[in-house]
Amino acid sequence: MWPAVQSVSRVALVLSPAIGDSLLMMTIARNLRQNGVCVTVFGRQIQSLRDWFPDIATAAELDSDHLEATLAPFDTVIQMHRNKPFAGLEQYHPRVMLLDHLCRVRSCESMADRLTRFCRDELGLARVHKSNGMTAPPQWQHRKYPLRVAIHPTASTADKCWLPSRFIRLALKLRELGFTPEFVVAPQERADWIHVERYGLSLPDLGSLDNVAGWIFESGWFIGNDSGIGHLASSLHIPTLSLFMRRGIAHTWRPGWGAGHVLIGSTYLPTGFLKERYWKYMLSVRRVSRAFEQLRTNPHFA
Numbered sequence: 001m002w003p004a005v006q007s008v009s010r011v012a013l014v015l016s017p018a019i020g021d022s023l024l025m026m027t028i029a030r031n032l033r034q035n036g037v038c039v040t041v042f043g044r045q046i047q048s049l050r051d052w053f054p055d056i057a058t059a060a061e062l063d064s065d066h067l068e069a070t071l072a073p074f075d076t077v078i079q080m081h082r083n084k085p086f087a088g089l090e091q092y093h094p095r096v097m098l099l100d101h102l103c104r105v106r107s108c109e110s111m112a113d114r115l116t117r118f119c120r121d122e123l124g125l126a127r128v129h130k131s132n133g134m135t136a137p138p139q140w141q142h143r144k145y146p147l148r149v150a151i152h153p154t155a156s157t158a159d160k161c162w163l164p165s166r167f168i169r170l171a172l173k174l175r176e177l178g179f180t181p182e183f184v185v186a187p188q189e190r191a192d193w194i195h196v197e198r199y200g201l202s203l204p205d206l207g208s209l210d211n212v213a214g215w216i217f218e219s220g221w222f223i224g225n226d227s228g229i230g231h232l233a234s235s236l237h238i239p240t241l242s243l244f245m246r247r248g249i250a251h252t253w254r255p256g257w258g259a260g261h262v263l264i265g266s267t268y269l270p271t272g273f274l275k276e277r278y279w280k281y282m283l284s285v286r287r288v289s290r291a292f293e294q295l296r297t298n299p300h301f302a
Helices: 019-034 044-048 064-071 100-104 111-121 164-176 187-199 209-217 228-235 247-253 272-282 285-297
Strands: 010-014 038-042 057-059 076-079 096-098 145-152 180-183 219-225 240-244 260-264
Touching: 010 019, 019 038, 019 044, 019 111, 019 228, 044 057, 044 209, 100 111, 111 247, 145 164, 145 228, 164 180, 164 187, 164 285, 209 219, 209 228, 219 228, 219 285, 228 240, 240 247, 240 285, 247 260, 260 285
Parallel strands: 010 038, 010 076, 038 057, 076 096, 145 180, 145 219, 219 240, 240 260
Antiparallel strands: none
């Protein structure tokens, strides 16, 4: 166990460029802040979302050329992965906490739950809550468009992505049922998805992550791959249907805050190789549509 963090006054959280990892680490930031510890979060994604975390000091991602000098004023530095965003971080600060052990442990708990337990058991914080503290600015209205289904068809790597043609077929089916499906992708991905407009489907150009958060906050539902945008929707308590290749990955990295379901594409495949290669082909539009129906008819989620 690490020495209790209450014995220090300043903590730096060093976040990776991944949206999901960043939102998960904000669970630690919020719990430190709630227990009277001064915390500063360094990361591009949370800096973009700084208006959604009004009680937390945020800063741009760290410059590797000035790493030691920037971290010197802090008593403790915390980073999730040993090599992301900085390998060998221990060389630049005398007290570094790396959280790889939480990612690797065999457990049915989500990372949101694991990080909450870390705050209680390893940081020794007295008051602990799973929420990452994300709060919408006043101009946004929660689930303002209850029939809008935000569809996120991409992910950090191609192996995490369900088939594009099936996302389109799902969207068309949802439209037939009276919903308003709209696709959301990163600016650099728009060229690969602009063809959905030929089907009369919307692909809004949202720009900044701050605007994406507001748009999702006002959506009624979310369907997407294992991705950071799924964590964003979950943080904002939008009912979420997440598509995963494998059960073990889903246990760890499923969205862990708001209401939601996880659908595993490889349930009936026998080996790890086959699961990772063919899960997206085994997962039918019918199964995803049925899972969404179960989500939306659950009285706790509606």
